[in-house]
Amino acid sequence: MKLKVFKQDGTASSKSVTLDEAVFATEPNDHAIWLDVRRIQANGRQGTHKTKERGEVAGSTRKLYRQKGTGGARAGSAKSPTRRSGGTMFGPRPRNYSFKVNRKTQLVARRSAIAYKTKDDAIRVVENFSYDIPSTSSLKGLLSSLELNGKSVLLLTGANEAAVYRSGRNVPKLTVRNASDASTLDFMKAQVIVLQEGAVETLASQLGTAKE
Numbered sequence: 447m448k449l450k451v452f453k454q455d456g457t458a459s460s461k462s463v464t465l466d467e468a469v470f471a472t473e474p475n476d477h478a479i480w481l482d483v484r485r486i487q488a489n490g491r492q493g494t495h496k497t498k499e500r501g502e503v504a505g506s507t508r509k510l511y512r513q514k515g516t517g518g519a520r521a522g523s524a525k526s527p528t529r530r531s532g533g534t535m536f537g538p539r540p541r542n543y544s545f546k547v548n549r550k551t552q553l554v555a556r557r558s559a560i561a562y563k564t565k566d567d568a569i570r571v572v573e574n575f576s577y578d579i580p581s582t583s584s585l586k587g588l589l590s591s592l593e594l595n596g597k598s599v600l601l602l603t604g605a606n607e608a609a610v611y612r613s614g615r616n617v618p619k620l621t622v623r624n625a626s627d628a629s630t631l632d633f634m635k636a637q638v639i640v641l642q643e644g645a646v647e648t649l650a651s652q653l654g655t656a657k658e
Contacts (some may be wrong), residue, residue: 447471447564451643454575456591463571463643466650470569474558481547482555489544497537500525515603544564552630558652559633570594577609585613588618594639600636602628604644625649 447470451461465471489588503525510521527535547555561568570592577584602625603610614622623632625645633639640651 449569449571452454452570452572452592454588456572456588459573461573463646465564465569465646466654469557469653470560470564472557472561474561474565475554476558478551478555479558479630479634481484482552483634485545485552486537486631487545491543493541493543495538496540497534499535499537500527500533503531503533503595505531523576553653553657555630556628556633559630560639560649560653563633563636563639567588567637568636568638570611570638571646572640572642574604575610575642577613580609580612582613582616585610585617585620587641589617594640598635598637600628600632600638601640602642602645604642604648626652 447465447467449465451459451463500523505524507523507525510524511518512576513520521529524531526532539554552617560569572588572592585601589599596619598619599621601610601614601620601622604624604625611622613621621632621636625641625648
């Protein structure tokens with residue numbers, strides 16, 4: 447499977463790149479995608495939620511009124527969960543939501559997410575580029591030339607490009623990642639994925655079936 451390669455300014459070049467069908471044209475596995483996205487979102491939760499229970503709220507523990515003869519229900523401490531000023535019954539406590547998914551399942555999920563973008567013609571390949579200093583206008587010019595303005599774009603670099611990452615901070619709906627760090631959730635959230643040539647090689651080496 448071949449795709450044309452665009453230049454750094456977004457204009458078409460005479461080059462093309464061959465995509466590894468084992469990565470970009472695999473049969474998508476929806477369940478693997480669901481598992482991996484759920485893992486990523488769960489691992490991102492802080493889990494610091496907490497409400498005060500009856501032993502933690504402020505107030506006296508004296509009995510409110512006598513046990514019998516009032517005509518009302520018997521009552522003890524004002525901290526009882528049944529009272530407005532009382533503690534919470536079975537309230538949330540700090541907990542760790544993270545869980546693990548097998549590495550092979552994660553690979554299948556990432557391949558499946560990329561395959562969906564390939565089927566939707568949502569993959570663009572550009573030449574490897576870097577900036578000496580951050581340049582937001584240059585990155586905006588690239589997206590404009592590729593007719594991606596207003597779309598949610600994931601730009602994957604083949605190497606660590608600090609200036610490119612900083613250039614994309616102020617571009618709306620643009621996420622810049624090193625191809626080796628991109629997750630299934632990153633792929634699924636993007637409407638279009640822009641790959642540097644080096645990123646294509648990185649994904650092929652990381653997600654190829656030989657890695658399993």
